[in-house]
Amino acid sequence: MTQSPTLNRRSTSSTPPLPRKSRQRGADARAGYTFLLPWLLGFIALTVGPMISSLYLSFTNYNLFDPPKWIGLDNYTTLFQDERFLQSVGVTLSYVVFGTPLKLAAALAVAMLLNSKRKGQGFYRSAFYAPSLIGASVSIAIVWKAMFGDSGPVDQGLSFFGINLGGWVGNPSMTMPMMILLTVWQFGAPMVIFLAGLKQIPADLYEAASMDGAGPVRKFFNITWPMLSPVIFFNLLMETIHAFQIFASAYIISNGEGGPAGSTLFYTLYLYLRGFSDFRMGYASAMAWLLVIVVGIITLIFFKTSKSWVHYSGDAK
Amino acid sequence: MTTMATPTQPKPIKPAAHAPAPVYNPKSESAGGKRAKSVIFHILALTLTGVVLYPALWMIASSFKPNSEIGGANTSLWSENFSFDNFVTAMDGIGGVSTLQFFTNSLVLAIGAVVGTILSASVSAYAFARIKFPGRSVLFGMMIATLLLPFHVVIIPQYIVFQQLGLVDTYIPLLIGKFLAADAFFVFLMVQFMRNLPAELDEAARIDGAGHVRIFTSIMLPLMRPALISTSIFSFIWSWNDFLGPLLYLNTPEKYPLPLALRLFVDQTQSSDYGAMIAMSVLALLPVLIFFLVFQRYIVEGVSTQGLKG
Numbered sequence: 218m219t220q221s222p223t224l225n226r227r228s229t230s231s232t233p234p235l236p237r238k239s240r241q242r243g244a245d246a247r248a249g250y251t252f253l254l255p256w257l258l259g260f261i262a263l264t265v266g267p268m269i270s271s272l273y274l275s276f277t278n279y280n281l282f283d284p285p286k287w288i289g290l291d292n293y294t295t296l297f298q299d300e301r302f303l304q305s306v307g308v309t310l311s312y313v314v315f316g317t318p319l320k321l322a323a324a325l326a327v328a329m330l331l332n333s334k335r336k337g338q339g340f341y342r343s344a345f346y347a348p349s350l351i352g353a354s355v356s357i358a359i360v361w362k363a364m365f366g367d368s369g370p371v372d373q374g375l376s377f378f379g380i381n382l383g384g385w386v387g388n389p390s391m392t393m394p395m396m397i398l399l400t401v402w403q404f405g406a407p408m409v410i411f412l413a414g415l416k417q418i419p420a421d422l423y424e425a426a427s428m429d430g431a432g433p434v435r436k437f438f439n440i441t442w443p444m445l446s447p448v449i450f451f452n453l454l455m456e457t458i459h460a461f462q463i464f465a466s467a468y469i470i471s472n473g474e475g476g477p478a479g480s481t482l483f484y485t486l487y488l489y490l491r492g493f494s495d496f497r498m499g500y501a502s503a504m505a506w507l508l509v510i511v512v513g514i515i516t517l518i519f520f521k522t523s524k525s526w527v528h529y530s531g532d533a534k
Numbered sequence: 535m536t537t538m539a540t541p542t543q544p545k546p547i548k549p550a551a552h553a554p555a556p557v558y559n560p561k562s563e564s565a566g567g568k569r570a571k572s573v574i575f576h577i578l579a580l581t582l583t584g585v586v587l588y589p590a591l592w593m594i595a596s597s598f599k600p601n602s603e604i605g606g607a608n609t610s611l612w613s614e615n616f617s618f619d620n621f622v623t624a625m626d627g628i629g630g631v632s633t634l635q636f637f638t639n640s641l642v643l644a645i646g647a648v649v650g651t652i653l654s655a656s657v658s659a660y661a662f663a664r665i666k667f668p669g670r671s672v673l674f675g676m677m678i679a680t681l682l683l684p685f686h687v688v689i690i691p692q693y694i695v696f697q698q699l700g701l702v703d704t705y706i707p708l709l710i711g712k713f714l715a716a717d718a719f720f721v722f723l724m725v726q727f728m729r730n731l732p733a734e735l736d737e738a739a740r741i742d743g744a745g746h747v748r749i750f751t752s753i754m755l756p757l758m759r760p761a762l763i764s765t766s767i768f769s770f771i772w773s774w775n776d777f778l779g780p781l782l783y784l785n786t787p788e789k790y791p792l793p794l795a796l797r798l799f800v801d802q803t804q805s806s807d808y809g810a811m812i813a814m815s816v817l818a819l820l821p822v823l824i825f826f827l828v829f830q831r832y833i834v835e836g837v838s839t840q841g842l843k844g
Contacts (some may be wrong), residue, residue, distance in 0.1 A: 242666075248746040256677070256721060259714025262631060264680055267691035274690065281694065285737025306797035311608035318792040327582065335575055343830050344583045346837065347590070351822055355793040360593045363808060370592060402586070406837055413838035454682075462684055465777035469797065485686055492781065498690050505687040512684050 275503035280496045292503035302504070304479045305487040308393070312483065313460040316397040321452055328411035329441070342412065346405035353403075358469035362386055386470065389480040394482065399466060407452040414448035415441070446527040454513045454519050458512055462488070474483040485509060597621065597813040608788035629787040633817065640774055640791035640818075643708060647773035648766045650712030650719050655765060656758065659724030664736060674725075680718045681784050683709045693782060703785045708776075712769070720765045726752060727761035764836035765828050771822050777809045792818040 250257070277285035296302050327345060331338055331425060349358050358368055365371050367384035385391035422440050431439065442449075467475070467483040475482030475490070484504070492501030535636050577837055598616045627633040661667070696707040714720050731754070739749045777793045784790055787798060797828075826833060 223814060241762070245665050246667040249661050249665040249670065252657050252661035252665060252746065254657075254672070255654035255660075255713065256715040259654070259711060259716045260673075260676065260680070262681070263692065263711055263716050264688055267615050267695075271687055271695075272689040281697065330575070330578065333575070335572060337576065337579070341579045341832055342582060343826075345586055347826060348586060349837075350771060350773070350826055350833070351590075351819055354819065354822075355777055355796045356593075356819045357589070359796065359811060359815045360589055361575055363596070363812065364589060364592060405586075409834055409837045430679075432664035438699070458682055458684070462686065465775075465793070468777070468781075469800065472801070488686055489778075492690055493693075498694070502687075505684070505690065508684050509687045512682070516682055 232300075249429070271502040271505055274499050275506050277499045279498040279502075281498055282496075285499065288499070292500050295500070296503060296507070301479065301482065301487060305475070305482045305484045308475075308480065308482050309461060309463075309484040311393055312396060312400075312463065313457060315393075316400040317453070317456045317460050319397060320401045320404050321407055321449070321456060322439055323401055324407035324452070325411050325445075325449075327404065328408045328415055331408075331412055332415040340410060348405045349406035352399065353465055355465055355469050358466040361395070361399055361466070362470050365391075387477055389478040392470075392477065392480040396463075396467065396470070400460065400463075407456060410452055411445070413444050413449060418444045423498075443528045447529055450519070450523050450527045454516065457515065457519075461508065461512055462487075568723070571708060593812055594816060596809065597808060597816045600808045601807060620809035621817070623807065623810035624814040624817060628795060628802060631787045631790070631795070633795070633814065635788065636790055636792045636795040637817075640793075640821075643705060643776075643780075643791050644770045644773040646705065646709045647712045647769050650709055651715070651717060651765060651769040653763060654713050654715035655717070655720040655724055656755065656762065657726060657750070659721050660746075660754055662721070663725045663728035664749070665746060677718050677721060681722065689778075689782065696783065702783055703789065704783075705789070707783045708779050712773075716741060717769065717772075720769065721766060724758065724761050729759060731757055760832075763829075763832055767833060768836065771825060774822060 270513050274285060276287060276289055278288050278291075279285035331341055331345075348357075351517065354415060363369055365385040367386065367387070372384055382388070382391060385395045418440065422444070423436055427438050462485055464484055464485045467481050467486050468489075471477075471481040471486075473486075473490075475486050485508075488504045488508075491497045491504065579834075597620050598618070600615050600617070600619070603615065625633045627636065662677070692707070693702075696702055701707055711717070735753055735757075736749050739753055744752075748830065774791075775793065777797075779790050780794045781797075784794060787795070790798065794816055796811075796814055799811055
């Protein structure tokens with residue numbers, strides 16, 4: 218057998234049973250990497266390799282046909298003078314900052330409503346979850362566009378209440394609320410996760426609080442919120458990261474242009490346009506790396522600040 | 535590590551299993567009060583269900599309506615003129631390709647995605663969950679990190695490589711990642727699942743002389759059925775709904791899956807035939823809706839235990 222020298226040395230210096238163990242360890246190492254091969258290959262060829270090369274490309278001018286030309290930090294400095302880029306940052310940030318908390322608030326509120334032993338809970342849970350499964354699809358984007366279009370059902374419904382906004386799709390100041398409604402509509406996925414978390418909170422905590430005369434508000438802030446904080450943290454992190462990456466809905470609703478007046482020019486849409494219609498691959502790579510850095514920083518901030526408000530119970534499980 | 539603290543500190547909040555369920559009722563509500571609360575709950579929940587399902591119902595209703603009634607001053611879901619005309623138009627397809635062809639393409643891609651993901655993710659997850667090897671925890675950490683990574687950072691170099699290999703406008707760029715466990719979410723899901731299976735299983739099999747291949751195929755795989763089913767359902771639906779991948783790599787309409795065909799439809803008809811457009815949207819979502827109705831339990835349970843995204 219081919220045993221590495223380090224393993225041999227370790228086994229001779231120990232008690233007799235160990236050689237067998239170290240042989241086992243060698244076999245395990247081989248088996249481990251063999252089983253891991255698909256993921257490892259994918260990780261190197263589809264993630265690490267491309268990340269390194271897009272970092273390199275971000276410092277070049279590259280149009281897919283001529284060889285890349287090194288231009289240093291030019292792409293990054295140009296970005297901050299590019300008005301369309303700045304607009305895409307603004308659009309994406311307002312979507313993340315307003316859409317994500319609203320979606321999570323809706324998810325938590327409905328989860329708390331459903332967290333009881335009443336009949337029909339399973340039905341409601343499934344019905345509310347359904348939009349999460351289809352919400353990001355092209356079909357729903359088409360439906361959304363039709364519903365919020367001129368004299369579509371939303372316009373009709375609102376004018377019934379005397380609110381005449383006209384079509385939302387063509388109105389630059391209404392497209393963002395429309396996109397936010399689309400993400401809030403998909404509150405079901407975080408709601409289901411909240412609901413699972415709420416069920417873990419022992420009922421006697423609430424009973425003890427009731428005996429002490431605590432009202433629903435105090436119960437929420439002193440029991441529900443802290444006990445649920447790990448789940449809130451998980452949902453907040455995942456939803457925020459996902460919100461940055463919205464693409465298909467924006468593409469379909471704006472016919473791939475980000476209009477009207479750039480009001481749906483989401484970051485990833487602009488990245489796509491730069492890279493795959495203008496073939497400015499270097500520029501798009503710089504945008505992609507900037508997104509990675511920003512998402513990385515936000516993740517870091519979330520984890521750092523989580524220590525002050527996320528409470529993990531002493532014994533996991 | 536926590537053993538140092540636990541013996542002195544009794545667990546703060548954990549009801550003894552045998553303790554009677556505490557029935558605490560401060561106002562000793564009457565049965566009527568309880569029923570009133572229940573009625574209010576159902577009214578609230580049903581109203582919300584109506585609001586949440588309205589877009590889906592509107593879509594389905596519109597797909598049966600003539601064009602004149604979709605945009606017009608008509609918010610109701612009912613119509614006197616229900617017909618299948620829109621579906622007939624939608625089935626004709628677009629760009630000389632029938633909608634059946636788009637369906638087949640979507641199906642090929644989705645089944646490829648399911649097969650690839652199941653094979654690659656289960657094997658990789660076994661390595662992470664059940665085999666001790668040097669570097670495991672570092673690699674596992676990296677796998678978790680890819681969960682949070684915006685994938686846009688890899689699409690440009692990937693595209694360049696596939697373009698140079700002459701693989702653009704084939705399904706290979708769309709499927710290769712599935713066979714290489716690139717959807718880390720599924721690896722993670724399976725690792726979590728396998729970690730909860732008792733370690734004695736492998737130990738007993740090892741004493742009987744079974745190797746990792748035997749343990750994996752004859753012990754782990756059969757026990758992992760629930761995880762394999764959730765993975766299949768979600769990888770199917772994600773592949774079915776995927777838009778960016780096909781948009782990047784496919785150029786000829788004959789190869790388009792449904793989402794891309796829909797975009798083509800929107801581009802070419804430009805709101806002149808809303809009815810057919812919406813009928814096609816319904817057709818494109820149909821398999822997902824059927825999946826949802828059939829596998830509801832699995833899907834919703836999968837989300838609540840694994841934190842899977844929709």
